Amino acid sequence: MTETAAVETVDLGKRFGGVAVLDGLTMRVARGSVYALLGPNGAGKTTTVRILATLAVPDGGVARVNGHDVVRDRRRVRRSISLAGQHAALDDQQTGSENLRMMGRLVGLSPAAARRRSADLLERFDLAAAGGRRVVTYSGGMRRRLDLAASLLGEPSVIFLDEPTTGLDPRSRQSLWEVVAELAGAGVTVLLTTQYLEEADRLADRIAVLHGGRLAAEGSAGELKRRFGAHRLELTMRDARSFAEAARRLGDRVTHREPDRLELAVGTGGDAAEIRRLLDQADPDRRGLARFVVREATLDDVFLTLTGDPVTAHREVARV
Structure with missing residues (x-):
């Protein structure tokens, strides 16, 4: 010791x-x-x-x-x-x-x-x-x-x-x-x-x-x-149709969705070029998106990353 x-x-x-x-x-x-x-x-x-x-x-x-x-x-x-x-x-x-x-x-x-x-x-x-x-x-x-x-x-x-x-x-x-x-x-x-x-x-x-x-x-x-968190791009769509279309286009990248609030979230590294691509993918005609926010990683993100998949979490000890 x-x-x-x-x-x-x-x-x-x-x-x-x-x-x-x-x-x-x-x-x-x-x-x-x-x-x-x-x-x-x-x-x-x-x-x-x-x-x-x-x-x-x-x-x-x-x-x-x-x-x-x-x-x-x-x-x-x-x-x-x-x-x-x-x-x-x-x-x-x-x-x-x-x-x-x-x-x-x-x-x-x-x-x-x-x-x-x-x-x-x-x-x-x-x-x-x-x-x-x-x-x-x-x-x-x-x-x-x-x-x-x-x-x-x-x-x-x-x-x-x-x-x-x-x-x-x-x-x-x-x-x-x-x-x-x-x-x-x-x-x-x-x-x-x-x-x-x-x-x-x-x-x-x-x-x-x-x-x-x-x-x-x-x-x-x-x-x-x-190390384990990711930035989140949070999207608020204008109506239910825009919400459904954005969710379909983004597919498996969607990490969180609230239909009642017309909100979607996707993980991102925070790079400006990647965020532009995601915005274009979610709303190619630029009519369905009401607003967006890029949020920094939180311990919630770390926690979900490390405990959401037991096999991955047990694979190795990650020290930083």
């Missing part, structure tokens, strides 16, 4: 029954970075986090956190990490402050230290005013913030966030994004799983796209977009 890596896996494997949930996963997370595991349901994201957090044992390969093997050195790993799962691990009948103080005692803080640390975290996560209320009265966003605060009681150097914003409203999601950015800025290594493409784009220094338990691609958001 290299000195700059906080988390590293080599040929990690895990099976449940006859199904390979992880199949030779190799990745490396730099210290003080935000690393996102992105993939559809069943891709192996949560299983990876459970192994790294010592909650599951791999069937093959090696996983290390801060240089410690997650199987042989479980105690050392657990001293330096924290995990916030998909469901907040809170006692609804206790207040927010009581939850944090209790968890502070469980991680080894003295009563006085647990009180101080709890008060600091409630302030940091904008929960000071609600600290005396029972958690059952909290909104979903407040519960997730309290759960994240609880995961920081032991001041971990590595924190695992398993789909931390699932089910949150946009404002609560934005608040959690700010907290994650603050953690990374303070030197904490954050490994998060997510199905939200915008979340990975906004937060992550590096993104690993998992598909079928394998690493389909890994890189920064910009690198992935340049």
Whole structure:
């Protein structure tokens, strides 16, 4: 393991029954970075986090956190990490402050230290005013913030966030994004799983796209977009007849269509000459096209490219 890596896996494997949930996963997370595991349901994201957090044992390969093997050195790993799962691990009948103080005692803080640390975290996560209320009265966003605060009681150097914003409203999601950015800025290594493409784009220094338990691609958001994304030419036709004719002429190149809105989209490399040819092909008499837009690649395009065809995604690991 290299000195700059906080988390590293080599040929990690895990099976449940006859199904390979992880199949030779190799990745490396730099210290003080935000690393996102992105993939559809069943891709192996949560299983990876459970192994790294010592909650599951791999069937093959090696996983290390801060240089410690997650199987042989479980105690050392657990001293330096924290995990916030998909469901907040809170006692609804206790207040927010009581939850944090209790968890502070469980991680080894003295009563006085647990009180101080709890008060600091409630302030940091904008929960000071609600600290005396029972958690059952909290909104979903407040519960997730309290759960994240609880995961920081032991001041971990590595924190695992398993789909931390699932089910949150946009404002609560934005608040959690700010907290994650603050953690990374303070030197904490954050490994998060997510199905939200915008979340990975906004937060992550590096993104690993998992598909079928394998690493389909890994890189920064910009690198992935340049390599696997494509520009899109979006066409809005004037009427249903023009729409049908354009769709027929473009054929298999159409990647998206909305008949009700008279909209079509085709992939393109963004070259001006190619766009002119596509416009002429879709509307040769220049009467059926109402307007067009050329859009840059997004992580949505990357995601569909890498996970839309399982055979292609599994053929090789693409590193950038």
